[in-house]
Amino acid sequence: MKIAEITIEKLKEQYFADNRPWVVTYSGGKDSTTVLHLVITMLLQLNKEGKDHKHVYVVSSDTTVEMPVIENYTNTRLNQITKYANESDLKISCHKLEPKVEESFWTLMLGKGYPAPTSSFRWCTERMKIDPATEFLKGLVTKHQSILMLLGVRSDESQARANSIESRVLNHRGLSVHDSIPNAYVLSPIKYWTNAEVWTYLGKNPFPWGDHTYMMSLYDKGSGEGDCNIALNPESPSCGKTRFGCWVCTVVETDRSMEGMLRNGEEWMTPLWEYREKIYAYRNDHEKRDTRRRNGQKGAGPFLMDTRKELVKLLLETEKKVNENYHTMKKGAPDYNPHEKVGLIKDEELELIQENWSKDGDISNTAYRIAQEYNRLVNKTVETELRSELEEMDEENFNIDLFERIYEIQSYRKNISNRYGILNDIEKRVVDFYKGEFRETN
Numbered sequence: 001m002k003i004a005e006i007t008i009e010k011l012k013e014q015y016f017a018d019n020r021p022w023v024v025t026y027s028g029g030k031d032s033t034t035v036l037h038l039v040i041t042m043l044l045q046l047n048k049e050g051k052d053h054k055h056v057y058v059v060s061s062d063t064t065v066e067m068p069v070i071e072n073y074t075n076t077r078l079n080q081i082t083k084y085a086n087e088s089d090l091k092i093s094c095h096k097l098e099p100k101v102e103e104s105f106w107t108l109m110l111g112k113g114y115p116a117p118t119s120s121f122r123w124c125t126e127r128m129k130i131d132p133a134t135e136f137l138k139g140l141v142t143k144h145q146s147i148l149m150l151l152g153v154r155s156d157e158s159q160a161r162a163n164s165i166e167s168r169v170l171n172h173r174g175l176s177v178h179d180s181i182p183n184a185y186v187l188s189p190i191k192y193w194t195n196a197e198v199w200t201y202l203g204k205n206p207f208p209w210g211d212h213t214y215m216m217s218l219y220d221k222g223s224g225e226g227d228c229n230i231a232l233n234p235e236s237p238s239c240g241k242t243r244f245g246c247w248v249c250t251v252v253e254t255d256r257s258m259e260g261m262l263r264n265g266e267e268w269m270t271p272l273w274e275y276r277e278k279i280y281a282y283r284n285d286h287e288k289r290d291t292r293r294r295n296g297q298k299g300a301g302p303f304l305m306d307t308r309k310e311l312v313k314l315l316l317e318t319e320k321k322v323n324e325n326y327h328t329m330k331k332g333a334p335d336y337n338p339h340e341k342v343g344l345i346k347d348e349e350l351e352l353i354q355e356n357w358s359k360d361g362d363i364s365n366t367a368y369r370i371a372q373e374y375n376r377l378v379n380k381t382v383e384t385e386l387r388s389e390l391e392e393m394d395e396e397n398f399n400i401d402l403f404e405r406i407y408e409i410q411s412y413r414k415n416i417s418n419r420y421g422i423l424n425d426i427e428k429r430v431v432d433f434y435k436g437e438f439r440e441t442n
């Protein structure tokens with residue numbers, strides 16, 4: 001018997017051993033695709049015999065800052081799986097797990113000023129991947145008492161992976177308990193498959209809705225290691241060191257997978273590369289960050305309001321450019337979609353950014369003003385009561401923009417008990433402001 005047939009038989013044994021619903025974690029990579037493919041093949045066989053009694057959840061993590069080609073590919077696949085499952089009467093549902101909008105990358109970095117993440121301040125993984133997955137999986141456990149998760153991990157990926165897999169305590173059925181979700185069990189059906197066996201299987205067995213050529217081409221274009229599925233897969237490589245991570249990831253010094261993509265036919269994404277380089281540089285530039293942290297301690301704090309404003313504008317400009325690039329550079333390519341619209345930031349995120357800026361002293365609804373330059377949030381009012389009152393004042397030498405800059409310092413410091421250094425900061429802001437004015441008028 002071939003390895004795939006043996007694995008399917010073993011999956012059937014697990015399927016009939018209890019009533020736990022299955023959760024197949026799907027990243028779009030080769031290993032999770034293999035597991036999903038084996039499960040669907042098994043379900044089709046059981047369906048013919050009327051024996052497919054339990055529900056299978058296919059879950060995929062989406063940070064909302066995934067590389068556009070990967071996001072597009074995963075969305076397409078999930079839609080195809082859903083359509084096929086409905087048509088074939090399979091008990092499968094697909095779920096994309098996204099962070100709450102309050103916890104998204106843009107809300108936190110551009111709204112609250114969190115500096116772009118580093119390995120020592122990696123605030124993103126938990127909020128964007130682990131929390132949404134944990135909430136979803138715990139919800140399933142509450143509903144069904146227990147679940148079985150099927151992971152696409154393999155020993156021959158690396159020695160570290162092999163050690164990690166071997167260190168797991170297995171029960172008599174070969175299941176391990178999930179590290180952090182009570183009553184969730186884990187099965188790794190392809191853990192002893194070799195890399196070659198995975199590729200051979202995928203090469204010879206197209207999905208019912210199409211072959212795996214496009215996924216294989218993504219592997220050729222990208223580089224790095226493994227699938228980025230940390231939240232759903234306790235064995236996955238550490239976040240930020242994965243094949244297809246977030247396009248904004250500044251935990252790595254160089255984004256190798258984006259680099260590979262740009263070299264191999266996806267150069268329309270170059271503005272994304274440039275934006276990531278910018279936030280990487282700004283994170284290390286003290287001029288771009290407050291002199292105090294939000295807890296009042298002296299040291300590099302959040303991105304300054306001016307930095308955040310600049311980065312919001314640049315992000316919307318980047319969004320505009322990648323859309324233009326896509327439709328000019330990709331036109332005629334086999335995977336070109338004339339209806340493609342690459343969205344980098346949602347309207348809800350722009351609204352939350354404004355909400356945070358208003359708390360930090362922005363009296364001009366600047367996020368709305370910037371958004372409207374790009375035809376976003378066009379129904380939002382940009383005038384505020386305070387700004388209108390100040391504009392009506394007839395004071396000689398009163399500069400409303402300078403006032404706003406100083407007011408931002410005061411607003412940021414209002415929750416900090418130790419106001420030491422505030423005068424220096426105001427003085428510096430005034431000097432910088434007039435330097436900027438001077439530059440603009442000369």
Ligand code: SF4
Nearest residue numbers: 124239240245246249
């Ligand atoms: S890939 Fe990078 S940016 Fe994305 S969650 Fe992981 S560490 Fe954060």
